[in-house]
Amino acid sequence: xxxxxxxxxxxxxxxxxxxxxxxxxxxxxxxxxxxxxxxxxxxxxxxxxxxxxxxxxxxxxxxxxxxxxxxxxxxxxxxxxxxxxxxxxxxxxxxxxxxxxxxxxxxxxxxxxxxxxxxxxxxxxxxxxxxxxxxxxxxxxxxxxxxxxxxxxxxxxxxxxxxxxxxxxxxxxxxxxxxxxxxxxxxxxxxxxxxxxxxxxxxxxxxxxxxxxxxxxxxxxxxxxxxxxxxxxxxxxxxxxxxxxxxxxxxxxxxxxxxxxxxxxxxxxxxxxxxxxxxxxxxxxxxxxxxxxxxxxxxxxxxxxxxxxxxxxxxx
Ligand code: RIB
Numbered sequence: 013x014x015x016x017x018x019x020x021x022x023x024x025x026x027x028x029x030x031x032x033x034x035x036x037x038x039x040x041x042x043x044x045x046x047x048x049x050x051x052x053x054x055x056x057x058x059x060x061x062x063x064x065x066x067x068x069x070x071x072x073x074x075x076x077x078x079x080x081x082x083x084x085x086x087x088x089x090x091x092x093x094x095x096x097x098x099x100x101x102x103x104x105x106x107x108x109x110x111x112x113x114x115x116x117x118x119x120x121x122x123x124x125x126x127x128x129x130x131x132x133x134x135x136x137x138x139x140x141x142x143x144x145x146x147x148x149x150x151x152x153x154x155x156x157x158x159x160x161x162x163x164x165x166x167x168x169x170x171x172x173x174x175x176x177x178x179x180x181x182x183x184x185x186x187x188x189x190x191x192x193x194x195x196x197x198x199x200x201x202x203x204x205x206x207x208x209x210x211x212x213x214x215x216x217x218x219x220x221x222x223x224x225x226x227x228x229x230x231x232x233x234x235x236x237x238x239x240x241x242x243x244x245x246x247x248x249x250x251x252x253x254x255x256x257x258x259x260x261x262x263x264x265x266x267x268x269x270x271x272x273x274x275x276x277x278x279x280x281x282x283x284x285x286x287x288x289x290x291x292x293x294x295x296x297x298x299x300x301x302x303x304x305x306x307x308x309x310x311x312x313x314x315x316x317x318x319x320x321x322x323x324x325x326x327x328x
């Protein structure tokens with residue numbers, strides 16, 4: 013194991029089956045698409061690759077199936093510099109897949125079929141625990157079974173490892189005991205709305221919602237509002253980071269880019285404000301490029317982008 017401070021991504025590993033189309037279909041509608049491609053994805057794997065591209069020693073913990081997708085997914089993680097020693101291969105189970113439609117405006121619809129991701133269990137948690145002593149941050153999302161997320165968060169908390177939770181895809185019932193184990197939660201508009209039970213679509217509602225999440229016990233609540241920017245709240249401060257205007261091609265993995273860059277900045281001991289700016293910049297860059305892992309910036313690209321655009325954050 014490396015002695016550098018490191019990060020763990022505990023989550024899904026999917027093959028993304030992407031169709032591009034001029035507009036997204038409504039229920040019952042058949043549309044002719046423009047292009048089709050398969051690309052490595054999965055929120056867990058995307059966040060692992062985001063971290064590794066930004067120079068952080070990164071371990072992936074999860075599962076793939078013993079099919080050709082699984083093979084390819086492992087190769088891509090390895091090529092991106094992610095340590096895959098703790099990725100288990102399930103026999104007779106398919107790897108996770110995501111069926112993704114992307115329209116001309118870059119909006120998407122995603123259906124995830126978990127496959128091997130749904131088999132993530134206490135063995136994976138034990139593997140993860142063996143990595144924690146050398147680790148600064150643990151990134152998780154909601155594409156693996158909830159009980160394993162809870163166990164991993166408990167172990168990380170015991171060892172003082174920062175827990176960053178991306179509550180995606182959105183779910184209604186988050187166990188109340190999970191919140192106090194989470195140092196930073198990073199929902200988007202839809203997800204935070206589901207968590208708090210009212211629509212979140214502007215700064216006012218985002219501030220109310222982030223406050224509710226703080227009351228439930230998280231250390232920091234970050235509402236990712238897409239082009240409307242980011243609201244970040246802790247007990248001590250609430251601030252806003254505007255979005256970086258870009259030409260959007262495809263927002264798939266923009267949220268993963270945000271989380272990876274936020275975590276990478278914290279591993280580098282940057283301030284929370286700088287970390288949120290890194291996240292917003294990485295998310296913006298990712299939405300200018302098609303695909304999930306293909307769109308995640310290297311550190312050089314991220315720093316150049318920040319230097320060119322300048323960056324600011326505003327007290328609320
Ligand atoms: O966040 C984007 C990811 O969500 C895609 O790569 C897809 O696999 C789904 O998990």
